[in-house]
Amino acid sequence: MKFSTKAIHVGQEADPTTGATIVPIYQTSTYTQERVGEHKGFDYSRTINPTRVALEKQLASLEGAEYGSAFASGMAATSAVLNLLSSGDHAVVSDDMYGGTYRLFSRVLARYGLRFTYVDMTDLEAVRAAVEPSTKLFWIETPTNPLLKLVDIAAIVGLRKPGQIVAVDNTFATPYFQQPIALGADVVVHSTTKYIGGHSDVVGGVTITNDRTIADTIKFHQNAVGGVPGPLDAWLTMRGAKTLALRMREHARNAQAVAEFLESHDEVARVYYPGLPSHPQHALARRQMSGFGGMVSFVLAGPQERALDFAHRLRFFSLAESLGGVESLICHPARMTHGSIPKEDRERRGVTDGLLRLSVGIEDEDDLIDDLTQALDAVAPASVS
Numbered sequence: 001m002k003f004s005t006k007a008i009h010v011g012q013e014a015d016p017t018t019g020a021t022i023v024p025i026y027q028t029s030t031y032t033q034e035r036v037g038e039h040k041g042f043d044y045s046r047t048i049n050p051t052r053v054a055l056e057k058q059l060a061s062l063e064g065a066e067y068g069s070a071f072a073s074g075m076a077a078t079s080a081v082l083n084l085l086s087s088g089d090h091a092v093v094s095d096d097m098y099g100g101t102y103r104l105f106s107r108v109l110a111r112y113g114l115r116f117t118y119v120d121m122t123d124l125e126a127v128r129a130a131v132e133p134s135t136k137l138f139w140i141e142t143p144t145n146p147l148l149k150l151v152d153i154a155a156i157v158g159l160r161k162p163g164q165i166v167a168v169d170n171t172f173a174t175p176y177f178q179q180p181i182a183l184g185a186d187v188v189v190h191s192t193t194k195y196i197g198g199h200s201d202v203v204g205g206v207t208i209t210n211d212r213t214i215a216d217t218i219k220f221h222q223n224a225v226g227g228v229p230g231p232l233d234a235w236l237t238m239r240g241a242k243t244l245a246l247r248m249r250e251h252a253r254n255a256q257a258v259a260e261f262l263e264s265h266d267e268v269a270r271v272y273y274p275g276l277p278s279h280p281q282h283a284l285a286r287r288q289m290s291g292f293g294g295m296v297s298f299v300l301a302g303p304q305e306r307a308l309d310f311a312h313r314l315r316f317f318s319l320a321e322s323l324g325g326v327e328s329l330i331c332h333p334a335r336m337t338h339g340s341i342p343k344e345d346r347e348r349r350g351v352t353d354g355l356l357r358l359s360v361g362i363e364d365e366d367d368l369i370d371d372l373t374q375a376l377d378a379v380a381p382a383s384v385s
Ligand SMILES: *Cc1c(COP(=O)(O)O)cnc(C)c1O
Pocket: 073, 074, 075, 076, 098, 100, 101, 141, 145, 169, 171, 172, 190, 191, 192, 193, 194, 203, 204, 205
């Protein structure tokens, strides 16, 4: 079965009791047992719920894997992967990752005796040098946020020793464009809030693996810790994921057009998009991804204050955090998503006050380019002076 077919069919057989074609929202916390312990496989909805099971099967299939566990948010899913570690274990993680992941690692899990080394994962030697005898986990995010740097998943898998786990946060690329498990990764994590849900109307997360032991351990913690999505959220996410393939094709097509337009414009100093030949890792992007996604970052020429002025002038790009919905968004990372990172640290990593990040939606390409054009014209020095 191919990707688009899986998205619509796996886990979604007609309902056995009524024939309902669409998986119902099983809005129930409990299940009536015939006799003690005699039931249809469902006993309590923290442990298992039919709508959630359908979503888990659907999403696992999209990553080409066997086992999925759905969570109430991407952070709950990330946290479940970290439950594979015990006090004293060490993890090598990217120095350029989602801010909430950094906060979970550095301010929550570090208090429980897990140890983290943050390295530039685009530098394989730095990754190798960070490994310790107690290293249990490599945590990869690629492309990174907001600078869209790439990490070579297969190369990191090549460093893995028995007993070590390679986990990939695949939120930005989605399984449509990047398949970490086929590249040798052990676990994939998504914030399904983003492209998988795709409509900015539900928060969720998922972990996916082909490793039975990892899957069982995550399921144990999913039930023990309890960060599960409700049936309606599972259903909304499943509905969104059915159209992932066609949405991603449009996101990538529009993002490529937007990136090329920005790169050709005098008012733009720099564009970050893996689909541009000017991206320093364009060759890796072509090898590792089957498309380049919908995220584009760029820096306006001239004084940095122009970035905020520009962002406020757009009509179709809403000024908002988050990404991956059908509607276009713009974000000023230094003041929004990455505002909690000290300025010096932030600027050293390239997240300057002039940087803007676009989540390019699936509106008409011409309208998006027209919108960017009018905002660029409005902030151009000639019209300012
Ligand atoms: C949003 C995001 C998360 C966190 O997901 P939530 O659903 O907001 O908890 C994790 N990783 C990446 C890359 C994200 O963009």
